Amino acid sequence: xxxxxxxxxxxxxxxxxxxxxxxxxxxxxxxxxxxxxxxxxxxxxxxxxxxxxxxxxxxxxxxxxxxxxxxxxxxxxxxxxxxxxxxxxxxxxxxxxxxxxxxxxxxxxxxxxxxxxxxxxxxxxxxxxxxxxxxxxxxxxxxxxxxxxxxxxxxxxxxxxxxxxxxxxxxxxxxxxxxxxxxxxxxxxxxxxx
Amino acid sequence: xxxxxxxxxxxxxxxxxxxxxxxxxxxxxxxxxxxxxxxxxxxxxxxxxxxxxxxxxxxxxxxxxxxxxxxxxxxxxxxxxxxxxxxxxxxxxxxxxxxxxxxxxxxxxxxxxxxxxxxxxxxxxxxxxxxxxxxxxxxxxxxxxxxxxxxxxxxxxxxxxxxxxxxxxxxxxxxxxxxxxxxxxxxxxxxxxx
Numbered sequence: 001x002x003x004x005x006x007x008x009x010x011x012x013x014x015x016x017x018x019x020x021x022x023x024x025x026x027x028x029x030x031x032x033x034x035x036x037x038x039x040x041x042x043x044x045x046x047x048x049x050x051x052x053x054x055x056x057x058x059x060x061x062x063x064x065x066x067x068x069x070x071x072x073x074x075x076x077x078x079x080x081x082x083x084x085x086x087x088x089x090x091x092x093x094x095x096x097x098x099x100x101x102x103x104x105x106x107x108x109x110x111x112x113x114x115x116x117x118x119x120x121x122x123x124x125x126x127x128x129x130x131x132x133x134x135x136x137x138x139x140x141x142x143x144x145x146x147x148x149x150x151x152x153x154x155x156x157x158x159x160x161x162x163x164x165x166x167x168x169x170x171x172x173x174x175x176x177x178x179x180x181x182x183x184x185x186x187x188x189x190x191x192x193x194x
Numbered sequence: 195x196x197x198x199x200x201x202x203x204x205x206x207x208x209x210x211x212x213x214x215x216x217x218x219x220x221x222x223x224x225x226x227x228x229x230x231x232x233x234x235x236x237x238x239x240x241x242x243x244x245x246x247x248x249x250x251x252x253x254x255x256x257x258x259x260x261x262x263x264x265x266x267x268x269x270x271x272x273x274x275x276x277x278x279x280x281x282x283x284x285x286x287x288x289x290x291x292x293x294x295x296x297x298x299x300x301x302x303x304x305x306x307x308x309x310x311x312x313x314x315x316x317x318x319x320x321x322x323x324x325x326x327x328x329x330x331x332x333x334x335x336x337x338x339x340x341x342x343x344x345x346x347x348x349x350x351x352x353x354x355x356x357x358x359x360x361x362x363x364x365x366x367x368x369x370x371x372x373x374x375x376x377x378x379x380x381x382x383x384x385x386x387x388x
Contacts, residue, residue: 118312118360128361136363151357151366152377159353163345166312167322169330172345183346187381 018056021046025067030122034064034129061134068113071106074134081139089143090189091181097157098177101165111165114158145192153191156184212250215240219261224316228258228323255328262307265300268328275333283337284383285375291351292371295359305359308352339386347385350378 024046028037039060043050057063065073081093101107117127131154140150160180163169175183218240222231233254237244251257259267275287295301311321325348334344354374357363
């Protein structure tokens with residue numbers, strides 16, 4: 001008797017509406033890629049009004065980050081890179097990435113996305129579009145740095161994260177943050193400002 | 195009648211003995227990793243005499259490269275890096291890797307190994323042991339460079355190959371060899387000689 005009339009279709013604003021929107025977002029991002037996915041399409045997939053999606057997620061970037069459980073949004077990362085002395089951007093970027101990836105809870109969703117992008121064409125498209133348009137090109141354009149140079153910096157850090165946490169190459173996997181900042185900071189700095 | 199007494203067990207030296215050894219090698223490398231795999235164990239798996247394995251493959255490294263259909267052996271790569279002016283080692287390494295990966299026939303087996311290492315623990319172990327012991331530590335020790343620095347160079351190029359050929363980030367995926375040598379060469383050079 002108590003469960004009668006529960007789930008009478010979609011429940012706008014119910015406890016797991018946010019979860020349903022995120023499940024729909026994961027499906028739509030995987031199918032369409034980041035660029036072609038729309039708030040409207042995700043709302044349709046979730047069976048809710050687009051305004052409700054906007055209520056939970058201000059931007060498509062934010063929805064992507066939440067759907068894939070990524071630990072940081074471009075909106076957090078970009079100011080961190082752009083604020084502060086330009087000659088320390090390499091140090092700031094390396095230190096931030098090491099901090100975000102040092103805890104398993106924040107690292108695992110990122111590594112899962114990278115793994116998936118390595119093995120599934122659709123995930124690769126989704127990741128490429130997100131990382132390019134929401135992050136790399138934004139940073140490059142605001143700093144006036146060619147896209148290729150920012151991608152070289154990305155490739156360095158992407159390779160380090162995979163070598164450290166997936167391949168577990170030693171001594172790289174056990175190196176301290178300070179050692180890695182000293183080693184990798186100047187590389188990233190040169191790409192951004194060289 | 196004609197087929198009687200064909201395949202009376204293993205046929206040492208028959209047309210596909212080499213193929214059987216390689217199939218056994220793939221199995222043993224995947225199960226044991228690179229370090230713990232032995233010529234004797236691979237011979238046992240293939241049902242042939244160890245001397246026959248040595249007849250086809252001079253070294254365990256050579257067998258690994260052949261089993262995984264990799265385009266270059268450490269025996270070819272290491273001298274290429276060590277010979278020639280030390281101040282051009284970055285340029286030489288970047289140009290060689292771009293050359294080896296530019297053709298699909300030589301690139302695909304390498305990318306397949308990287309993908310497999312990203313997603314399977316056993317492949318990661320096999321790849322880590324091979325790349326560390328047969329390549330990175332050899333180069334580092336012969337040049338007197340700390341292992342960590344050679345791994346940073348590896349991470350840069352590993353990241354570039356994945357970003358260029360798997361993620362297909364643009365403009366990185368379309369950049370010319372000359373552009374990439376100019377951009378990445380100094381990074382590798384600094385790790386080796388900085």
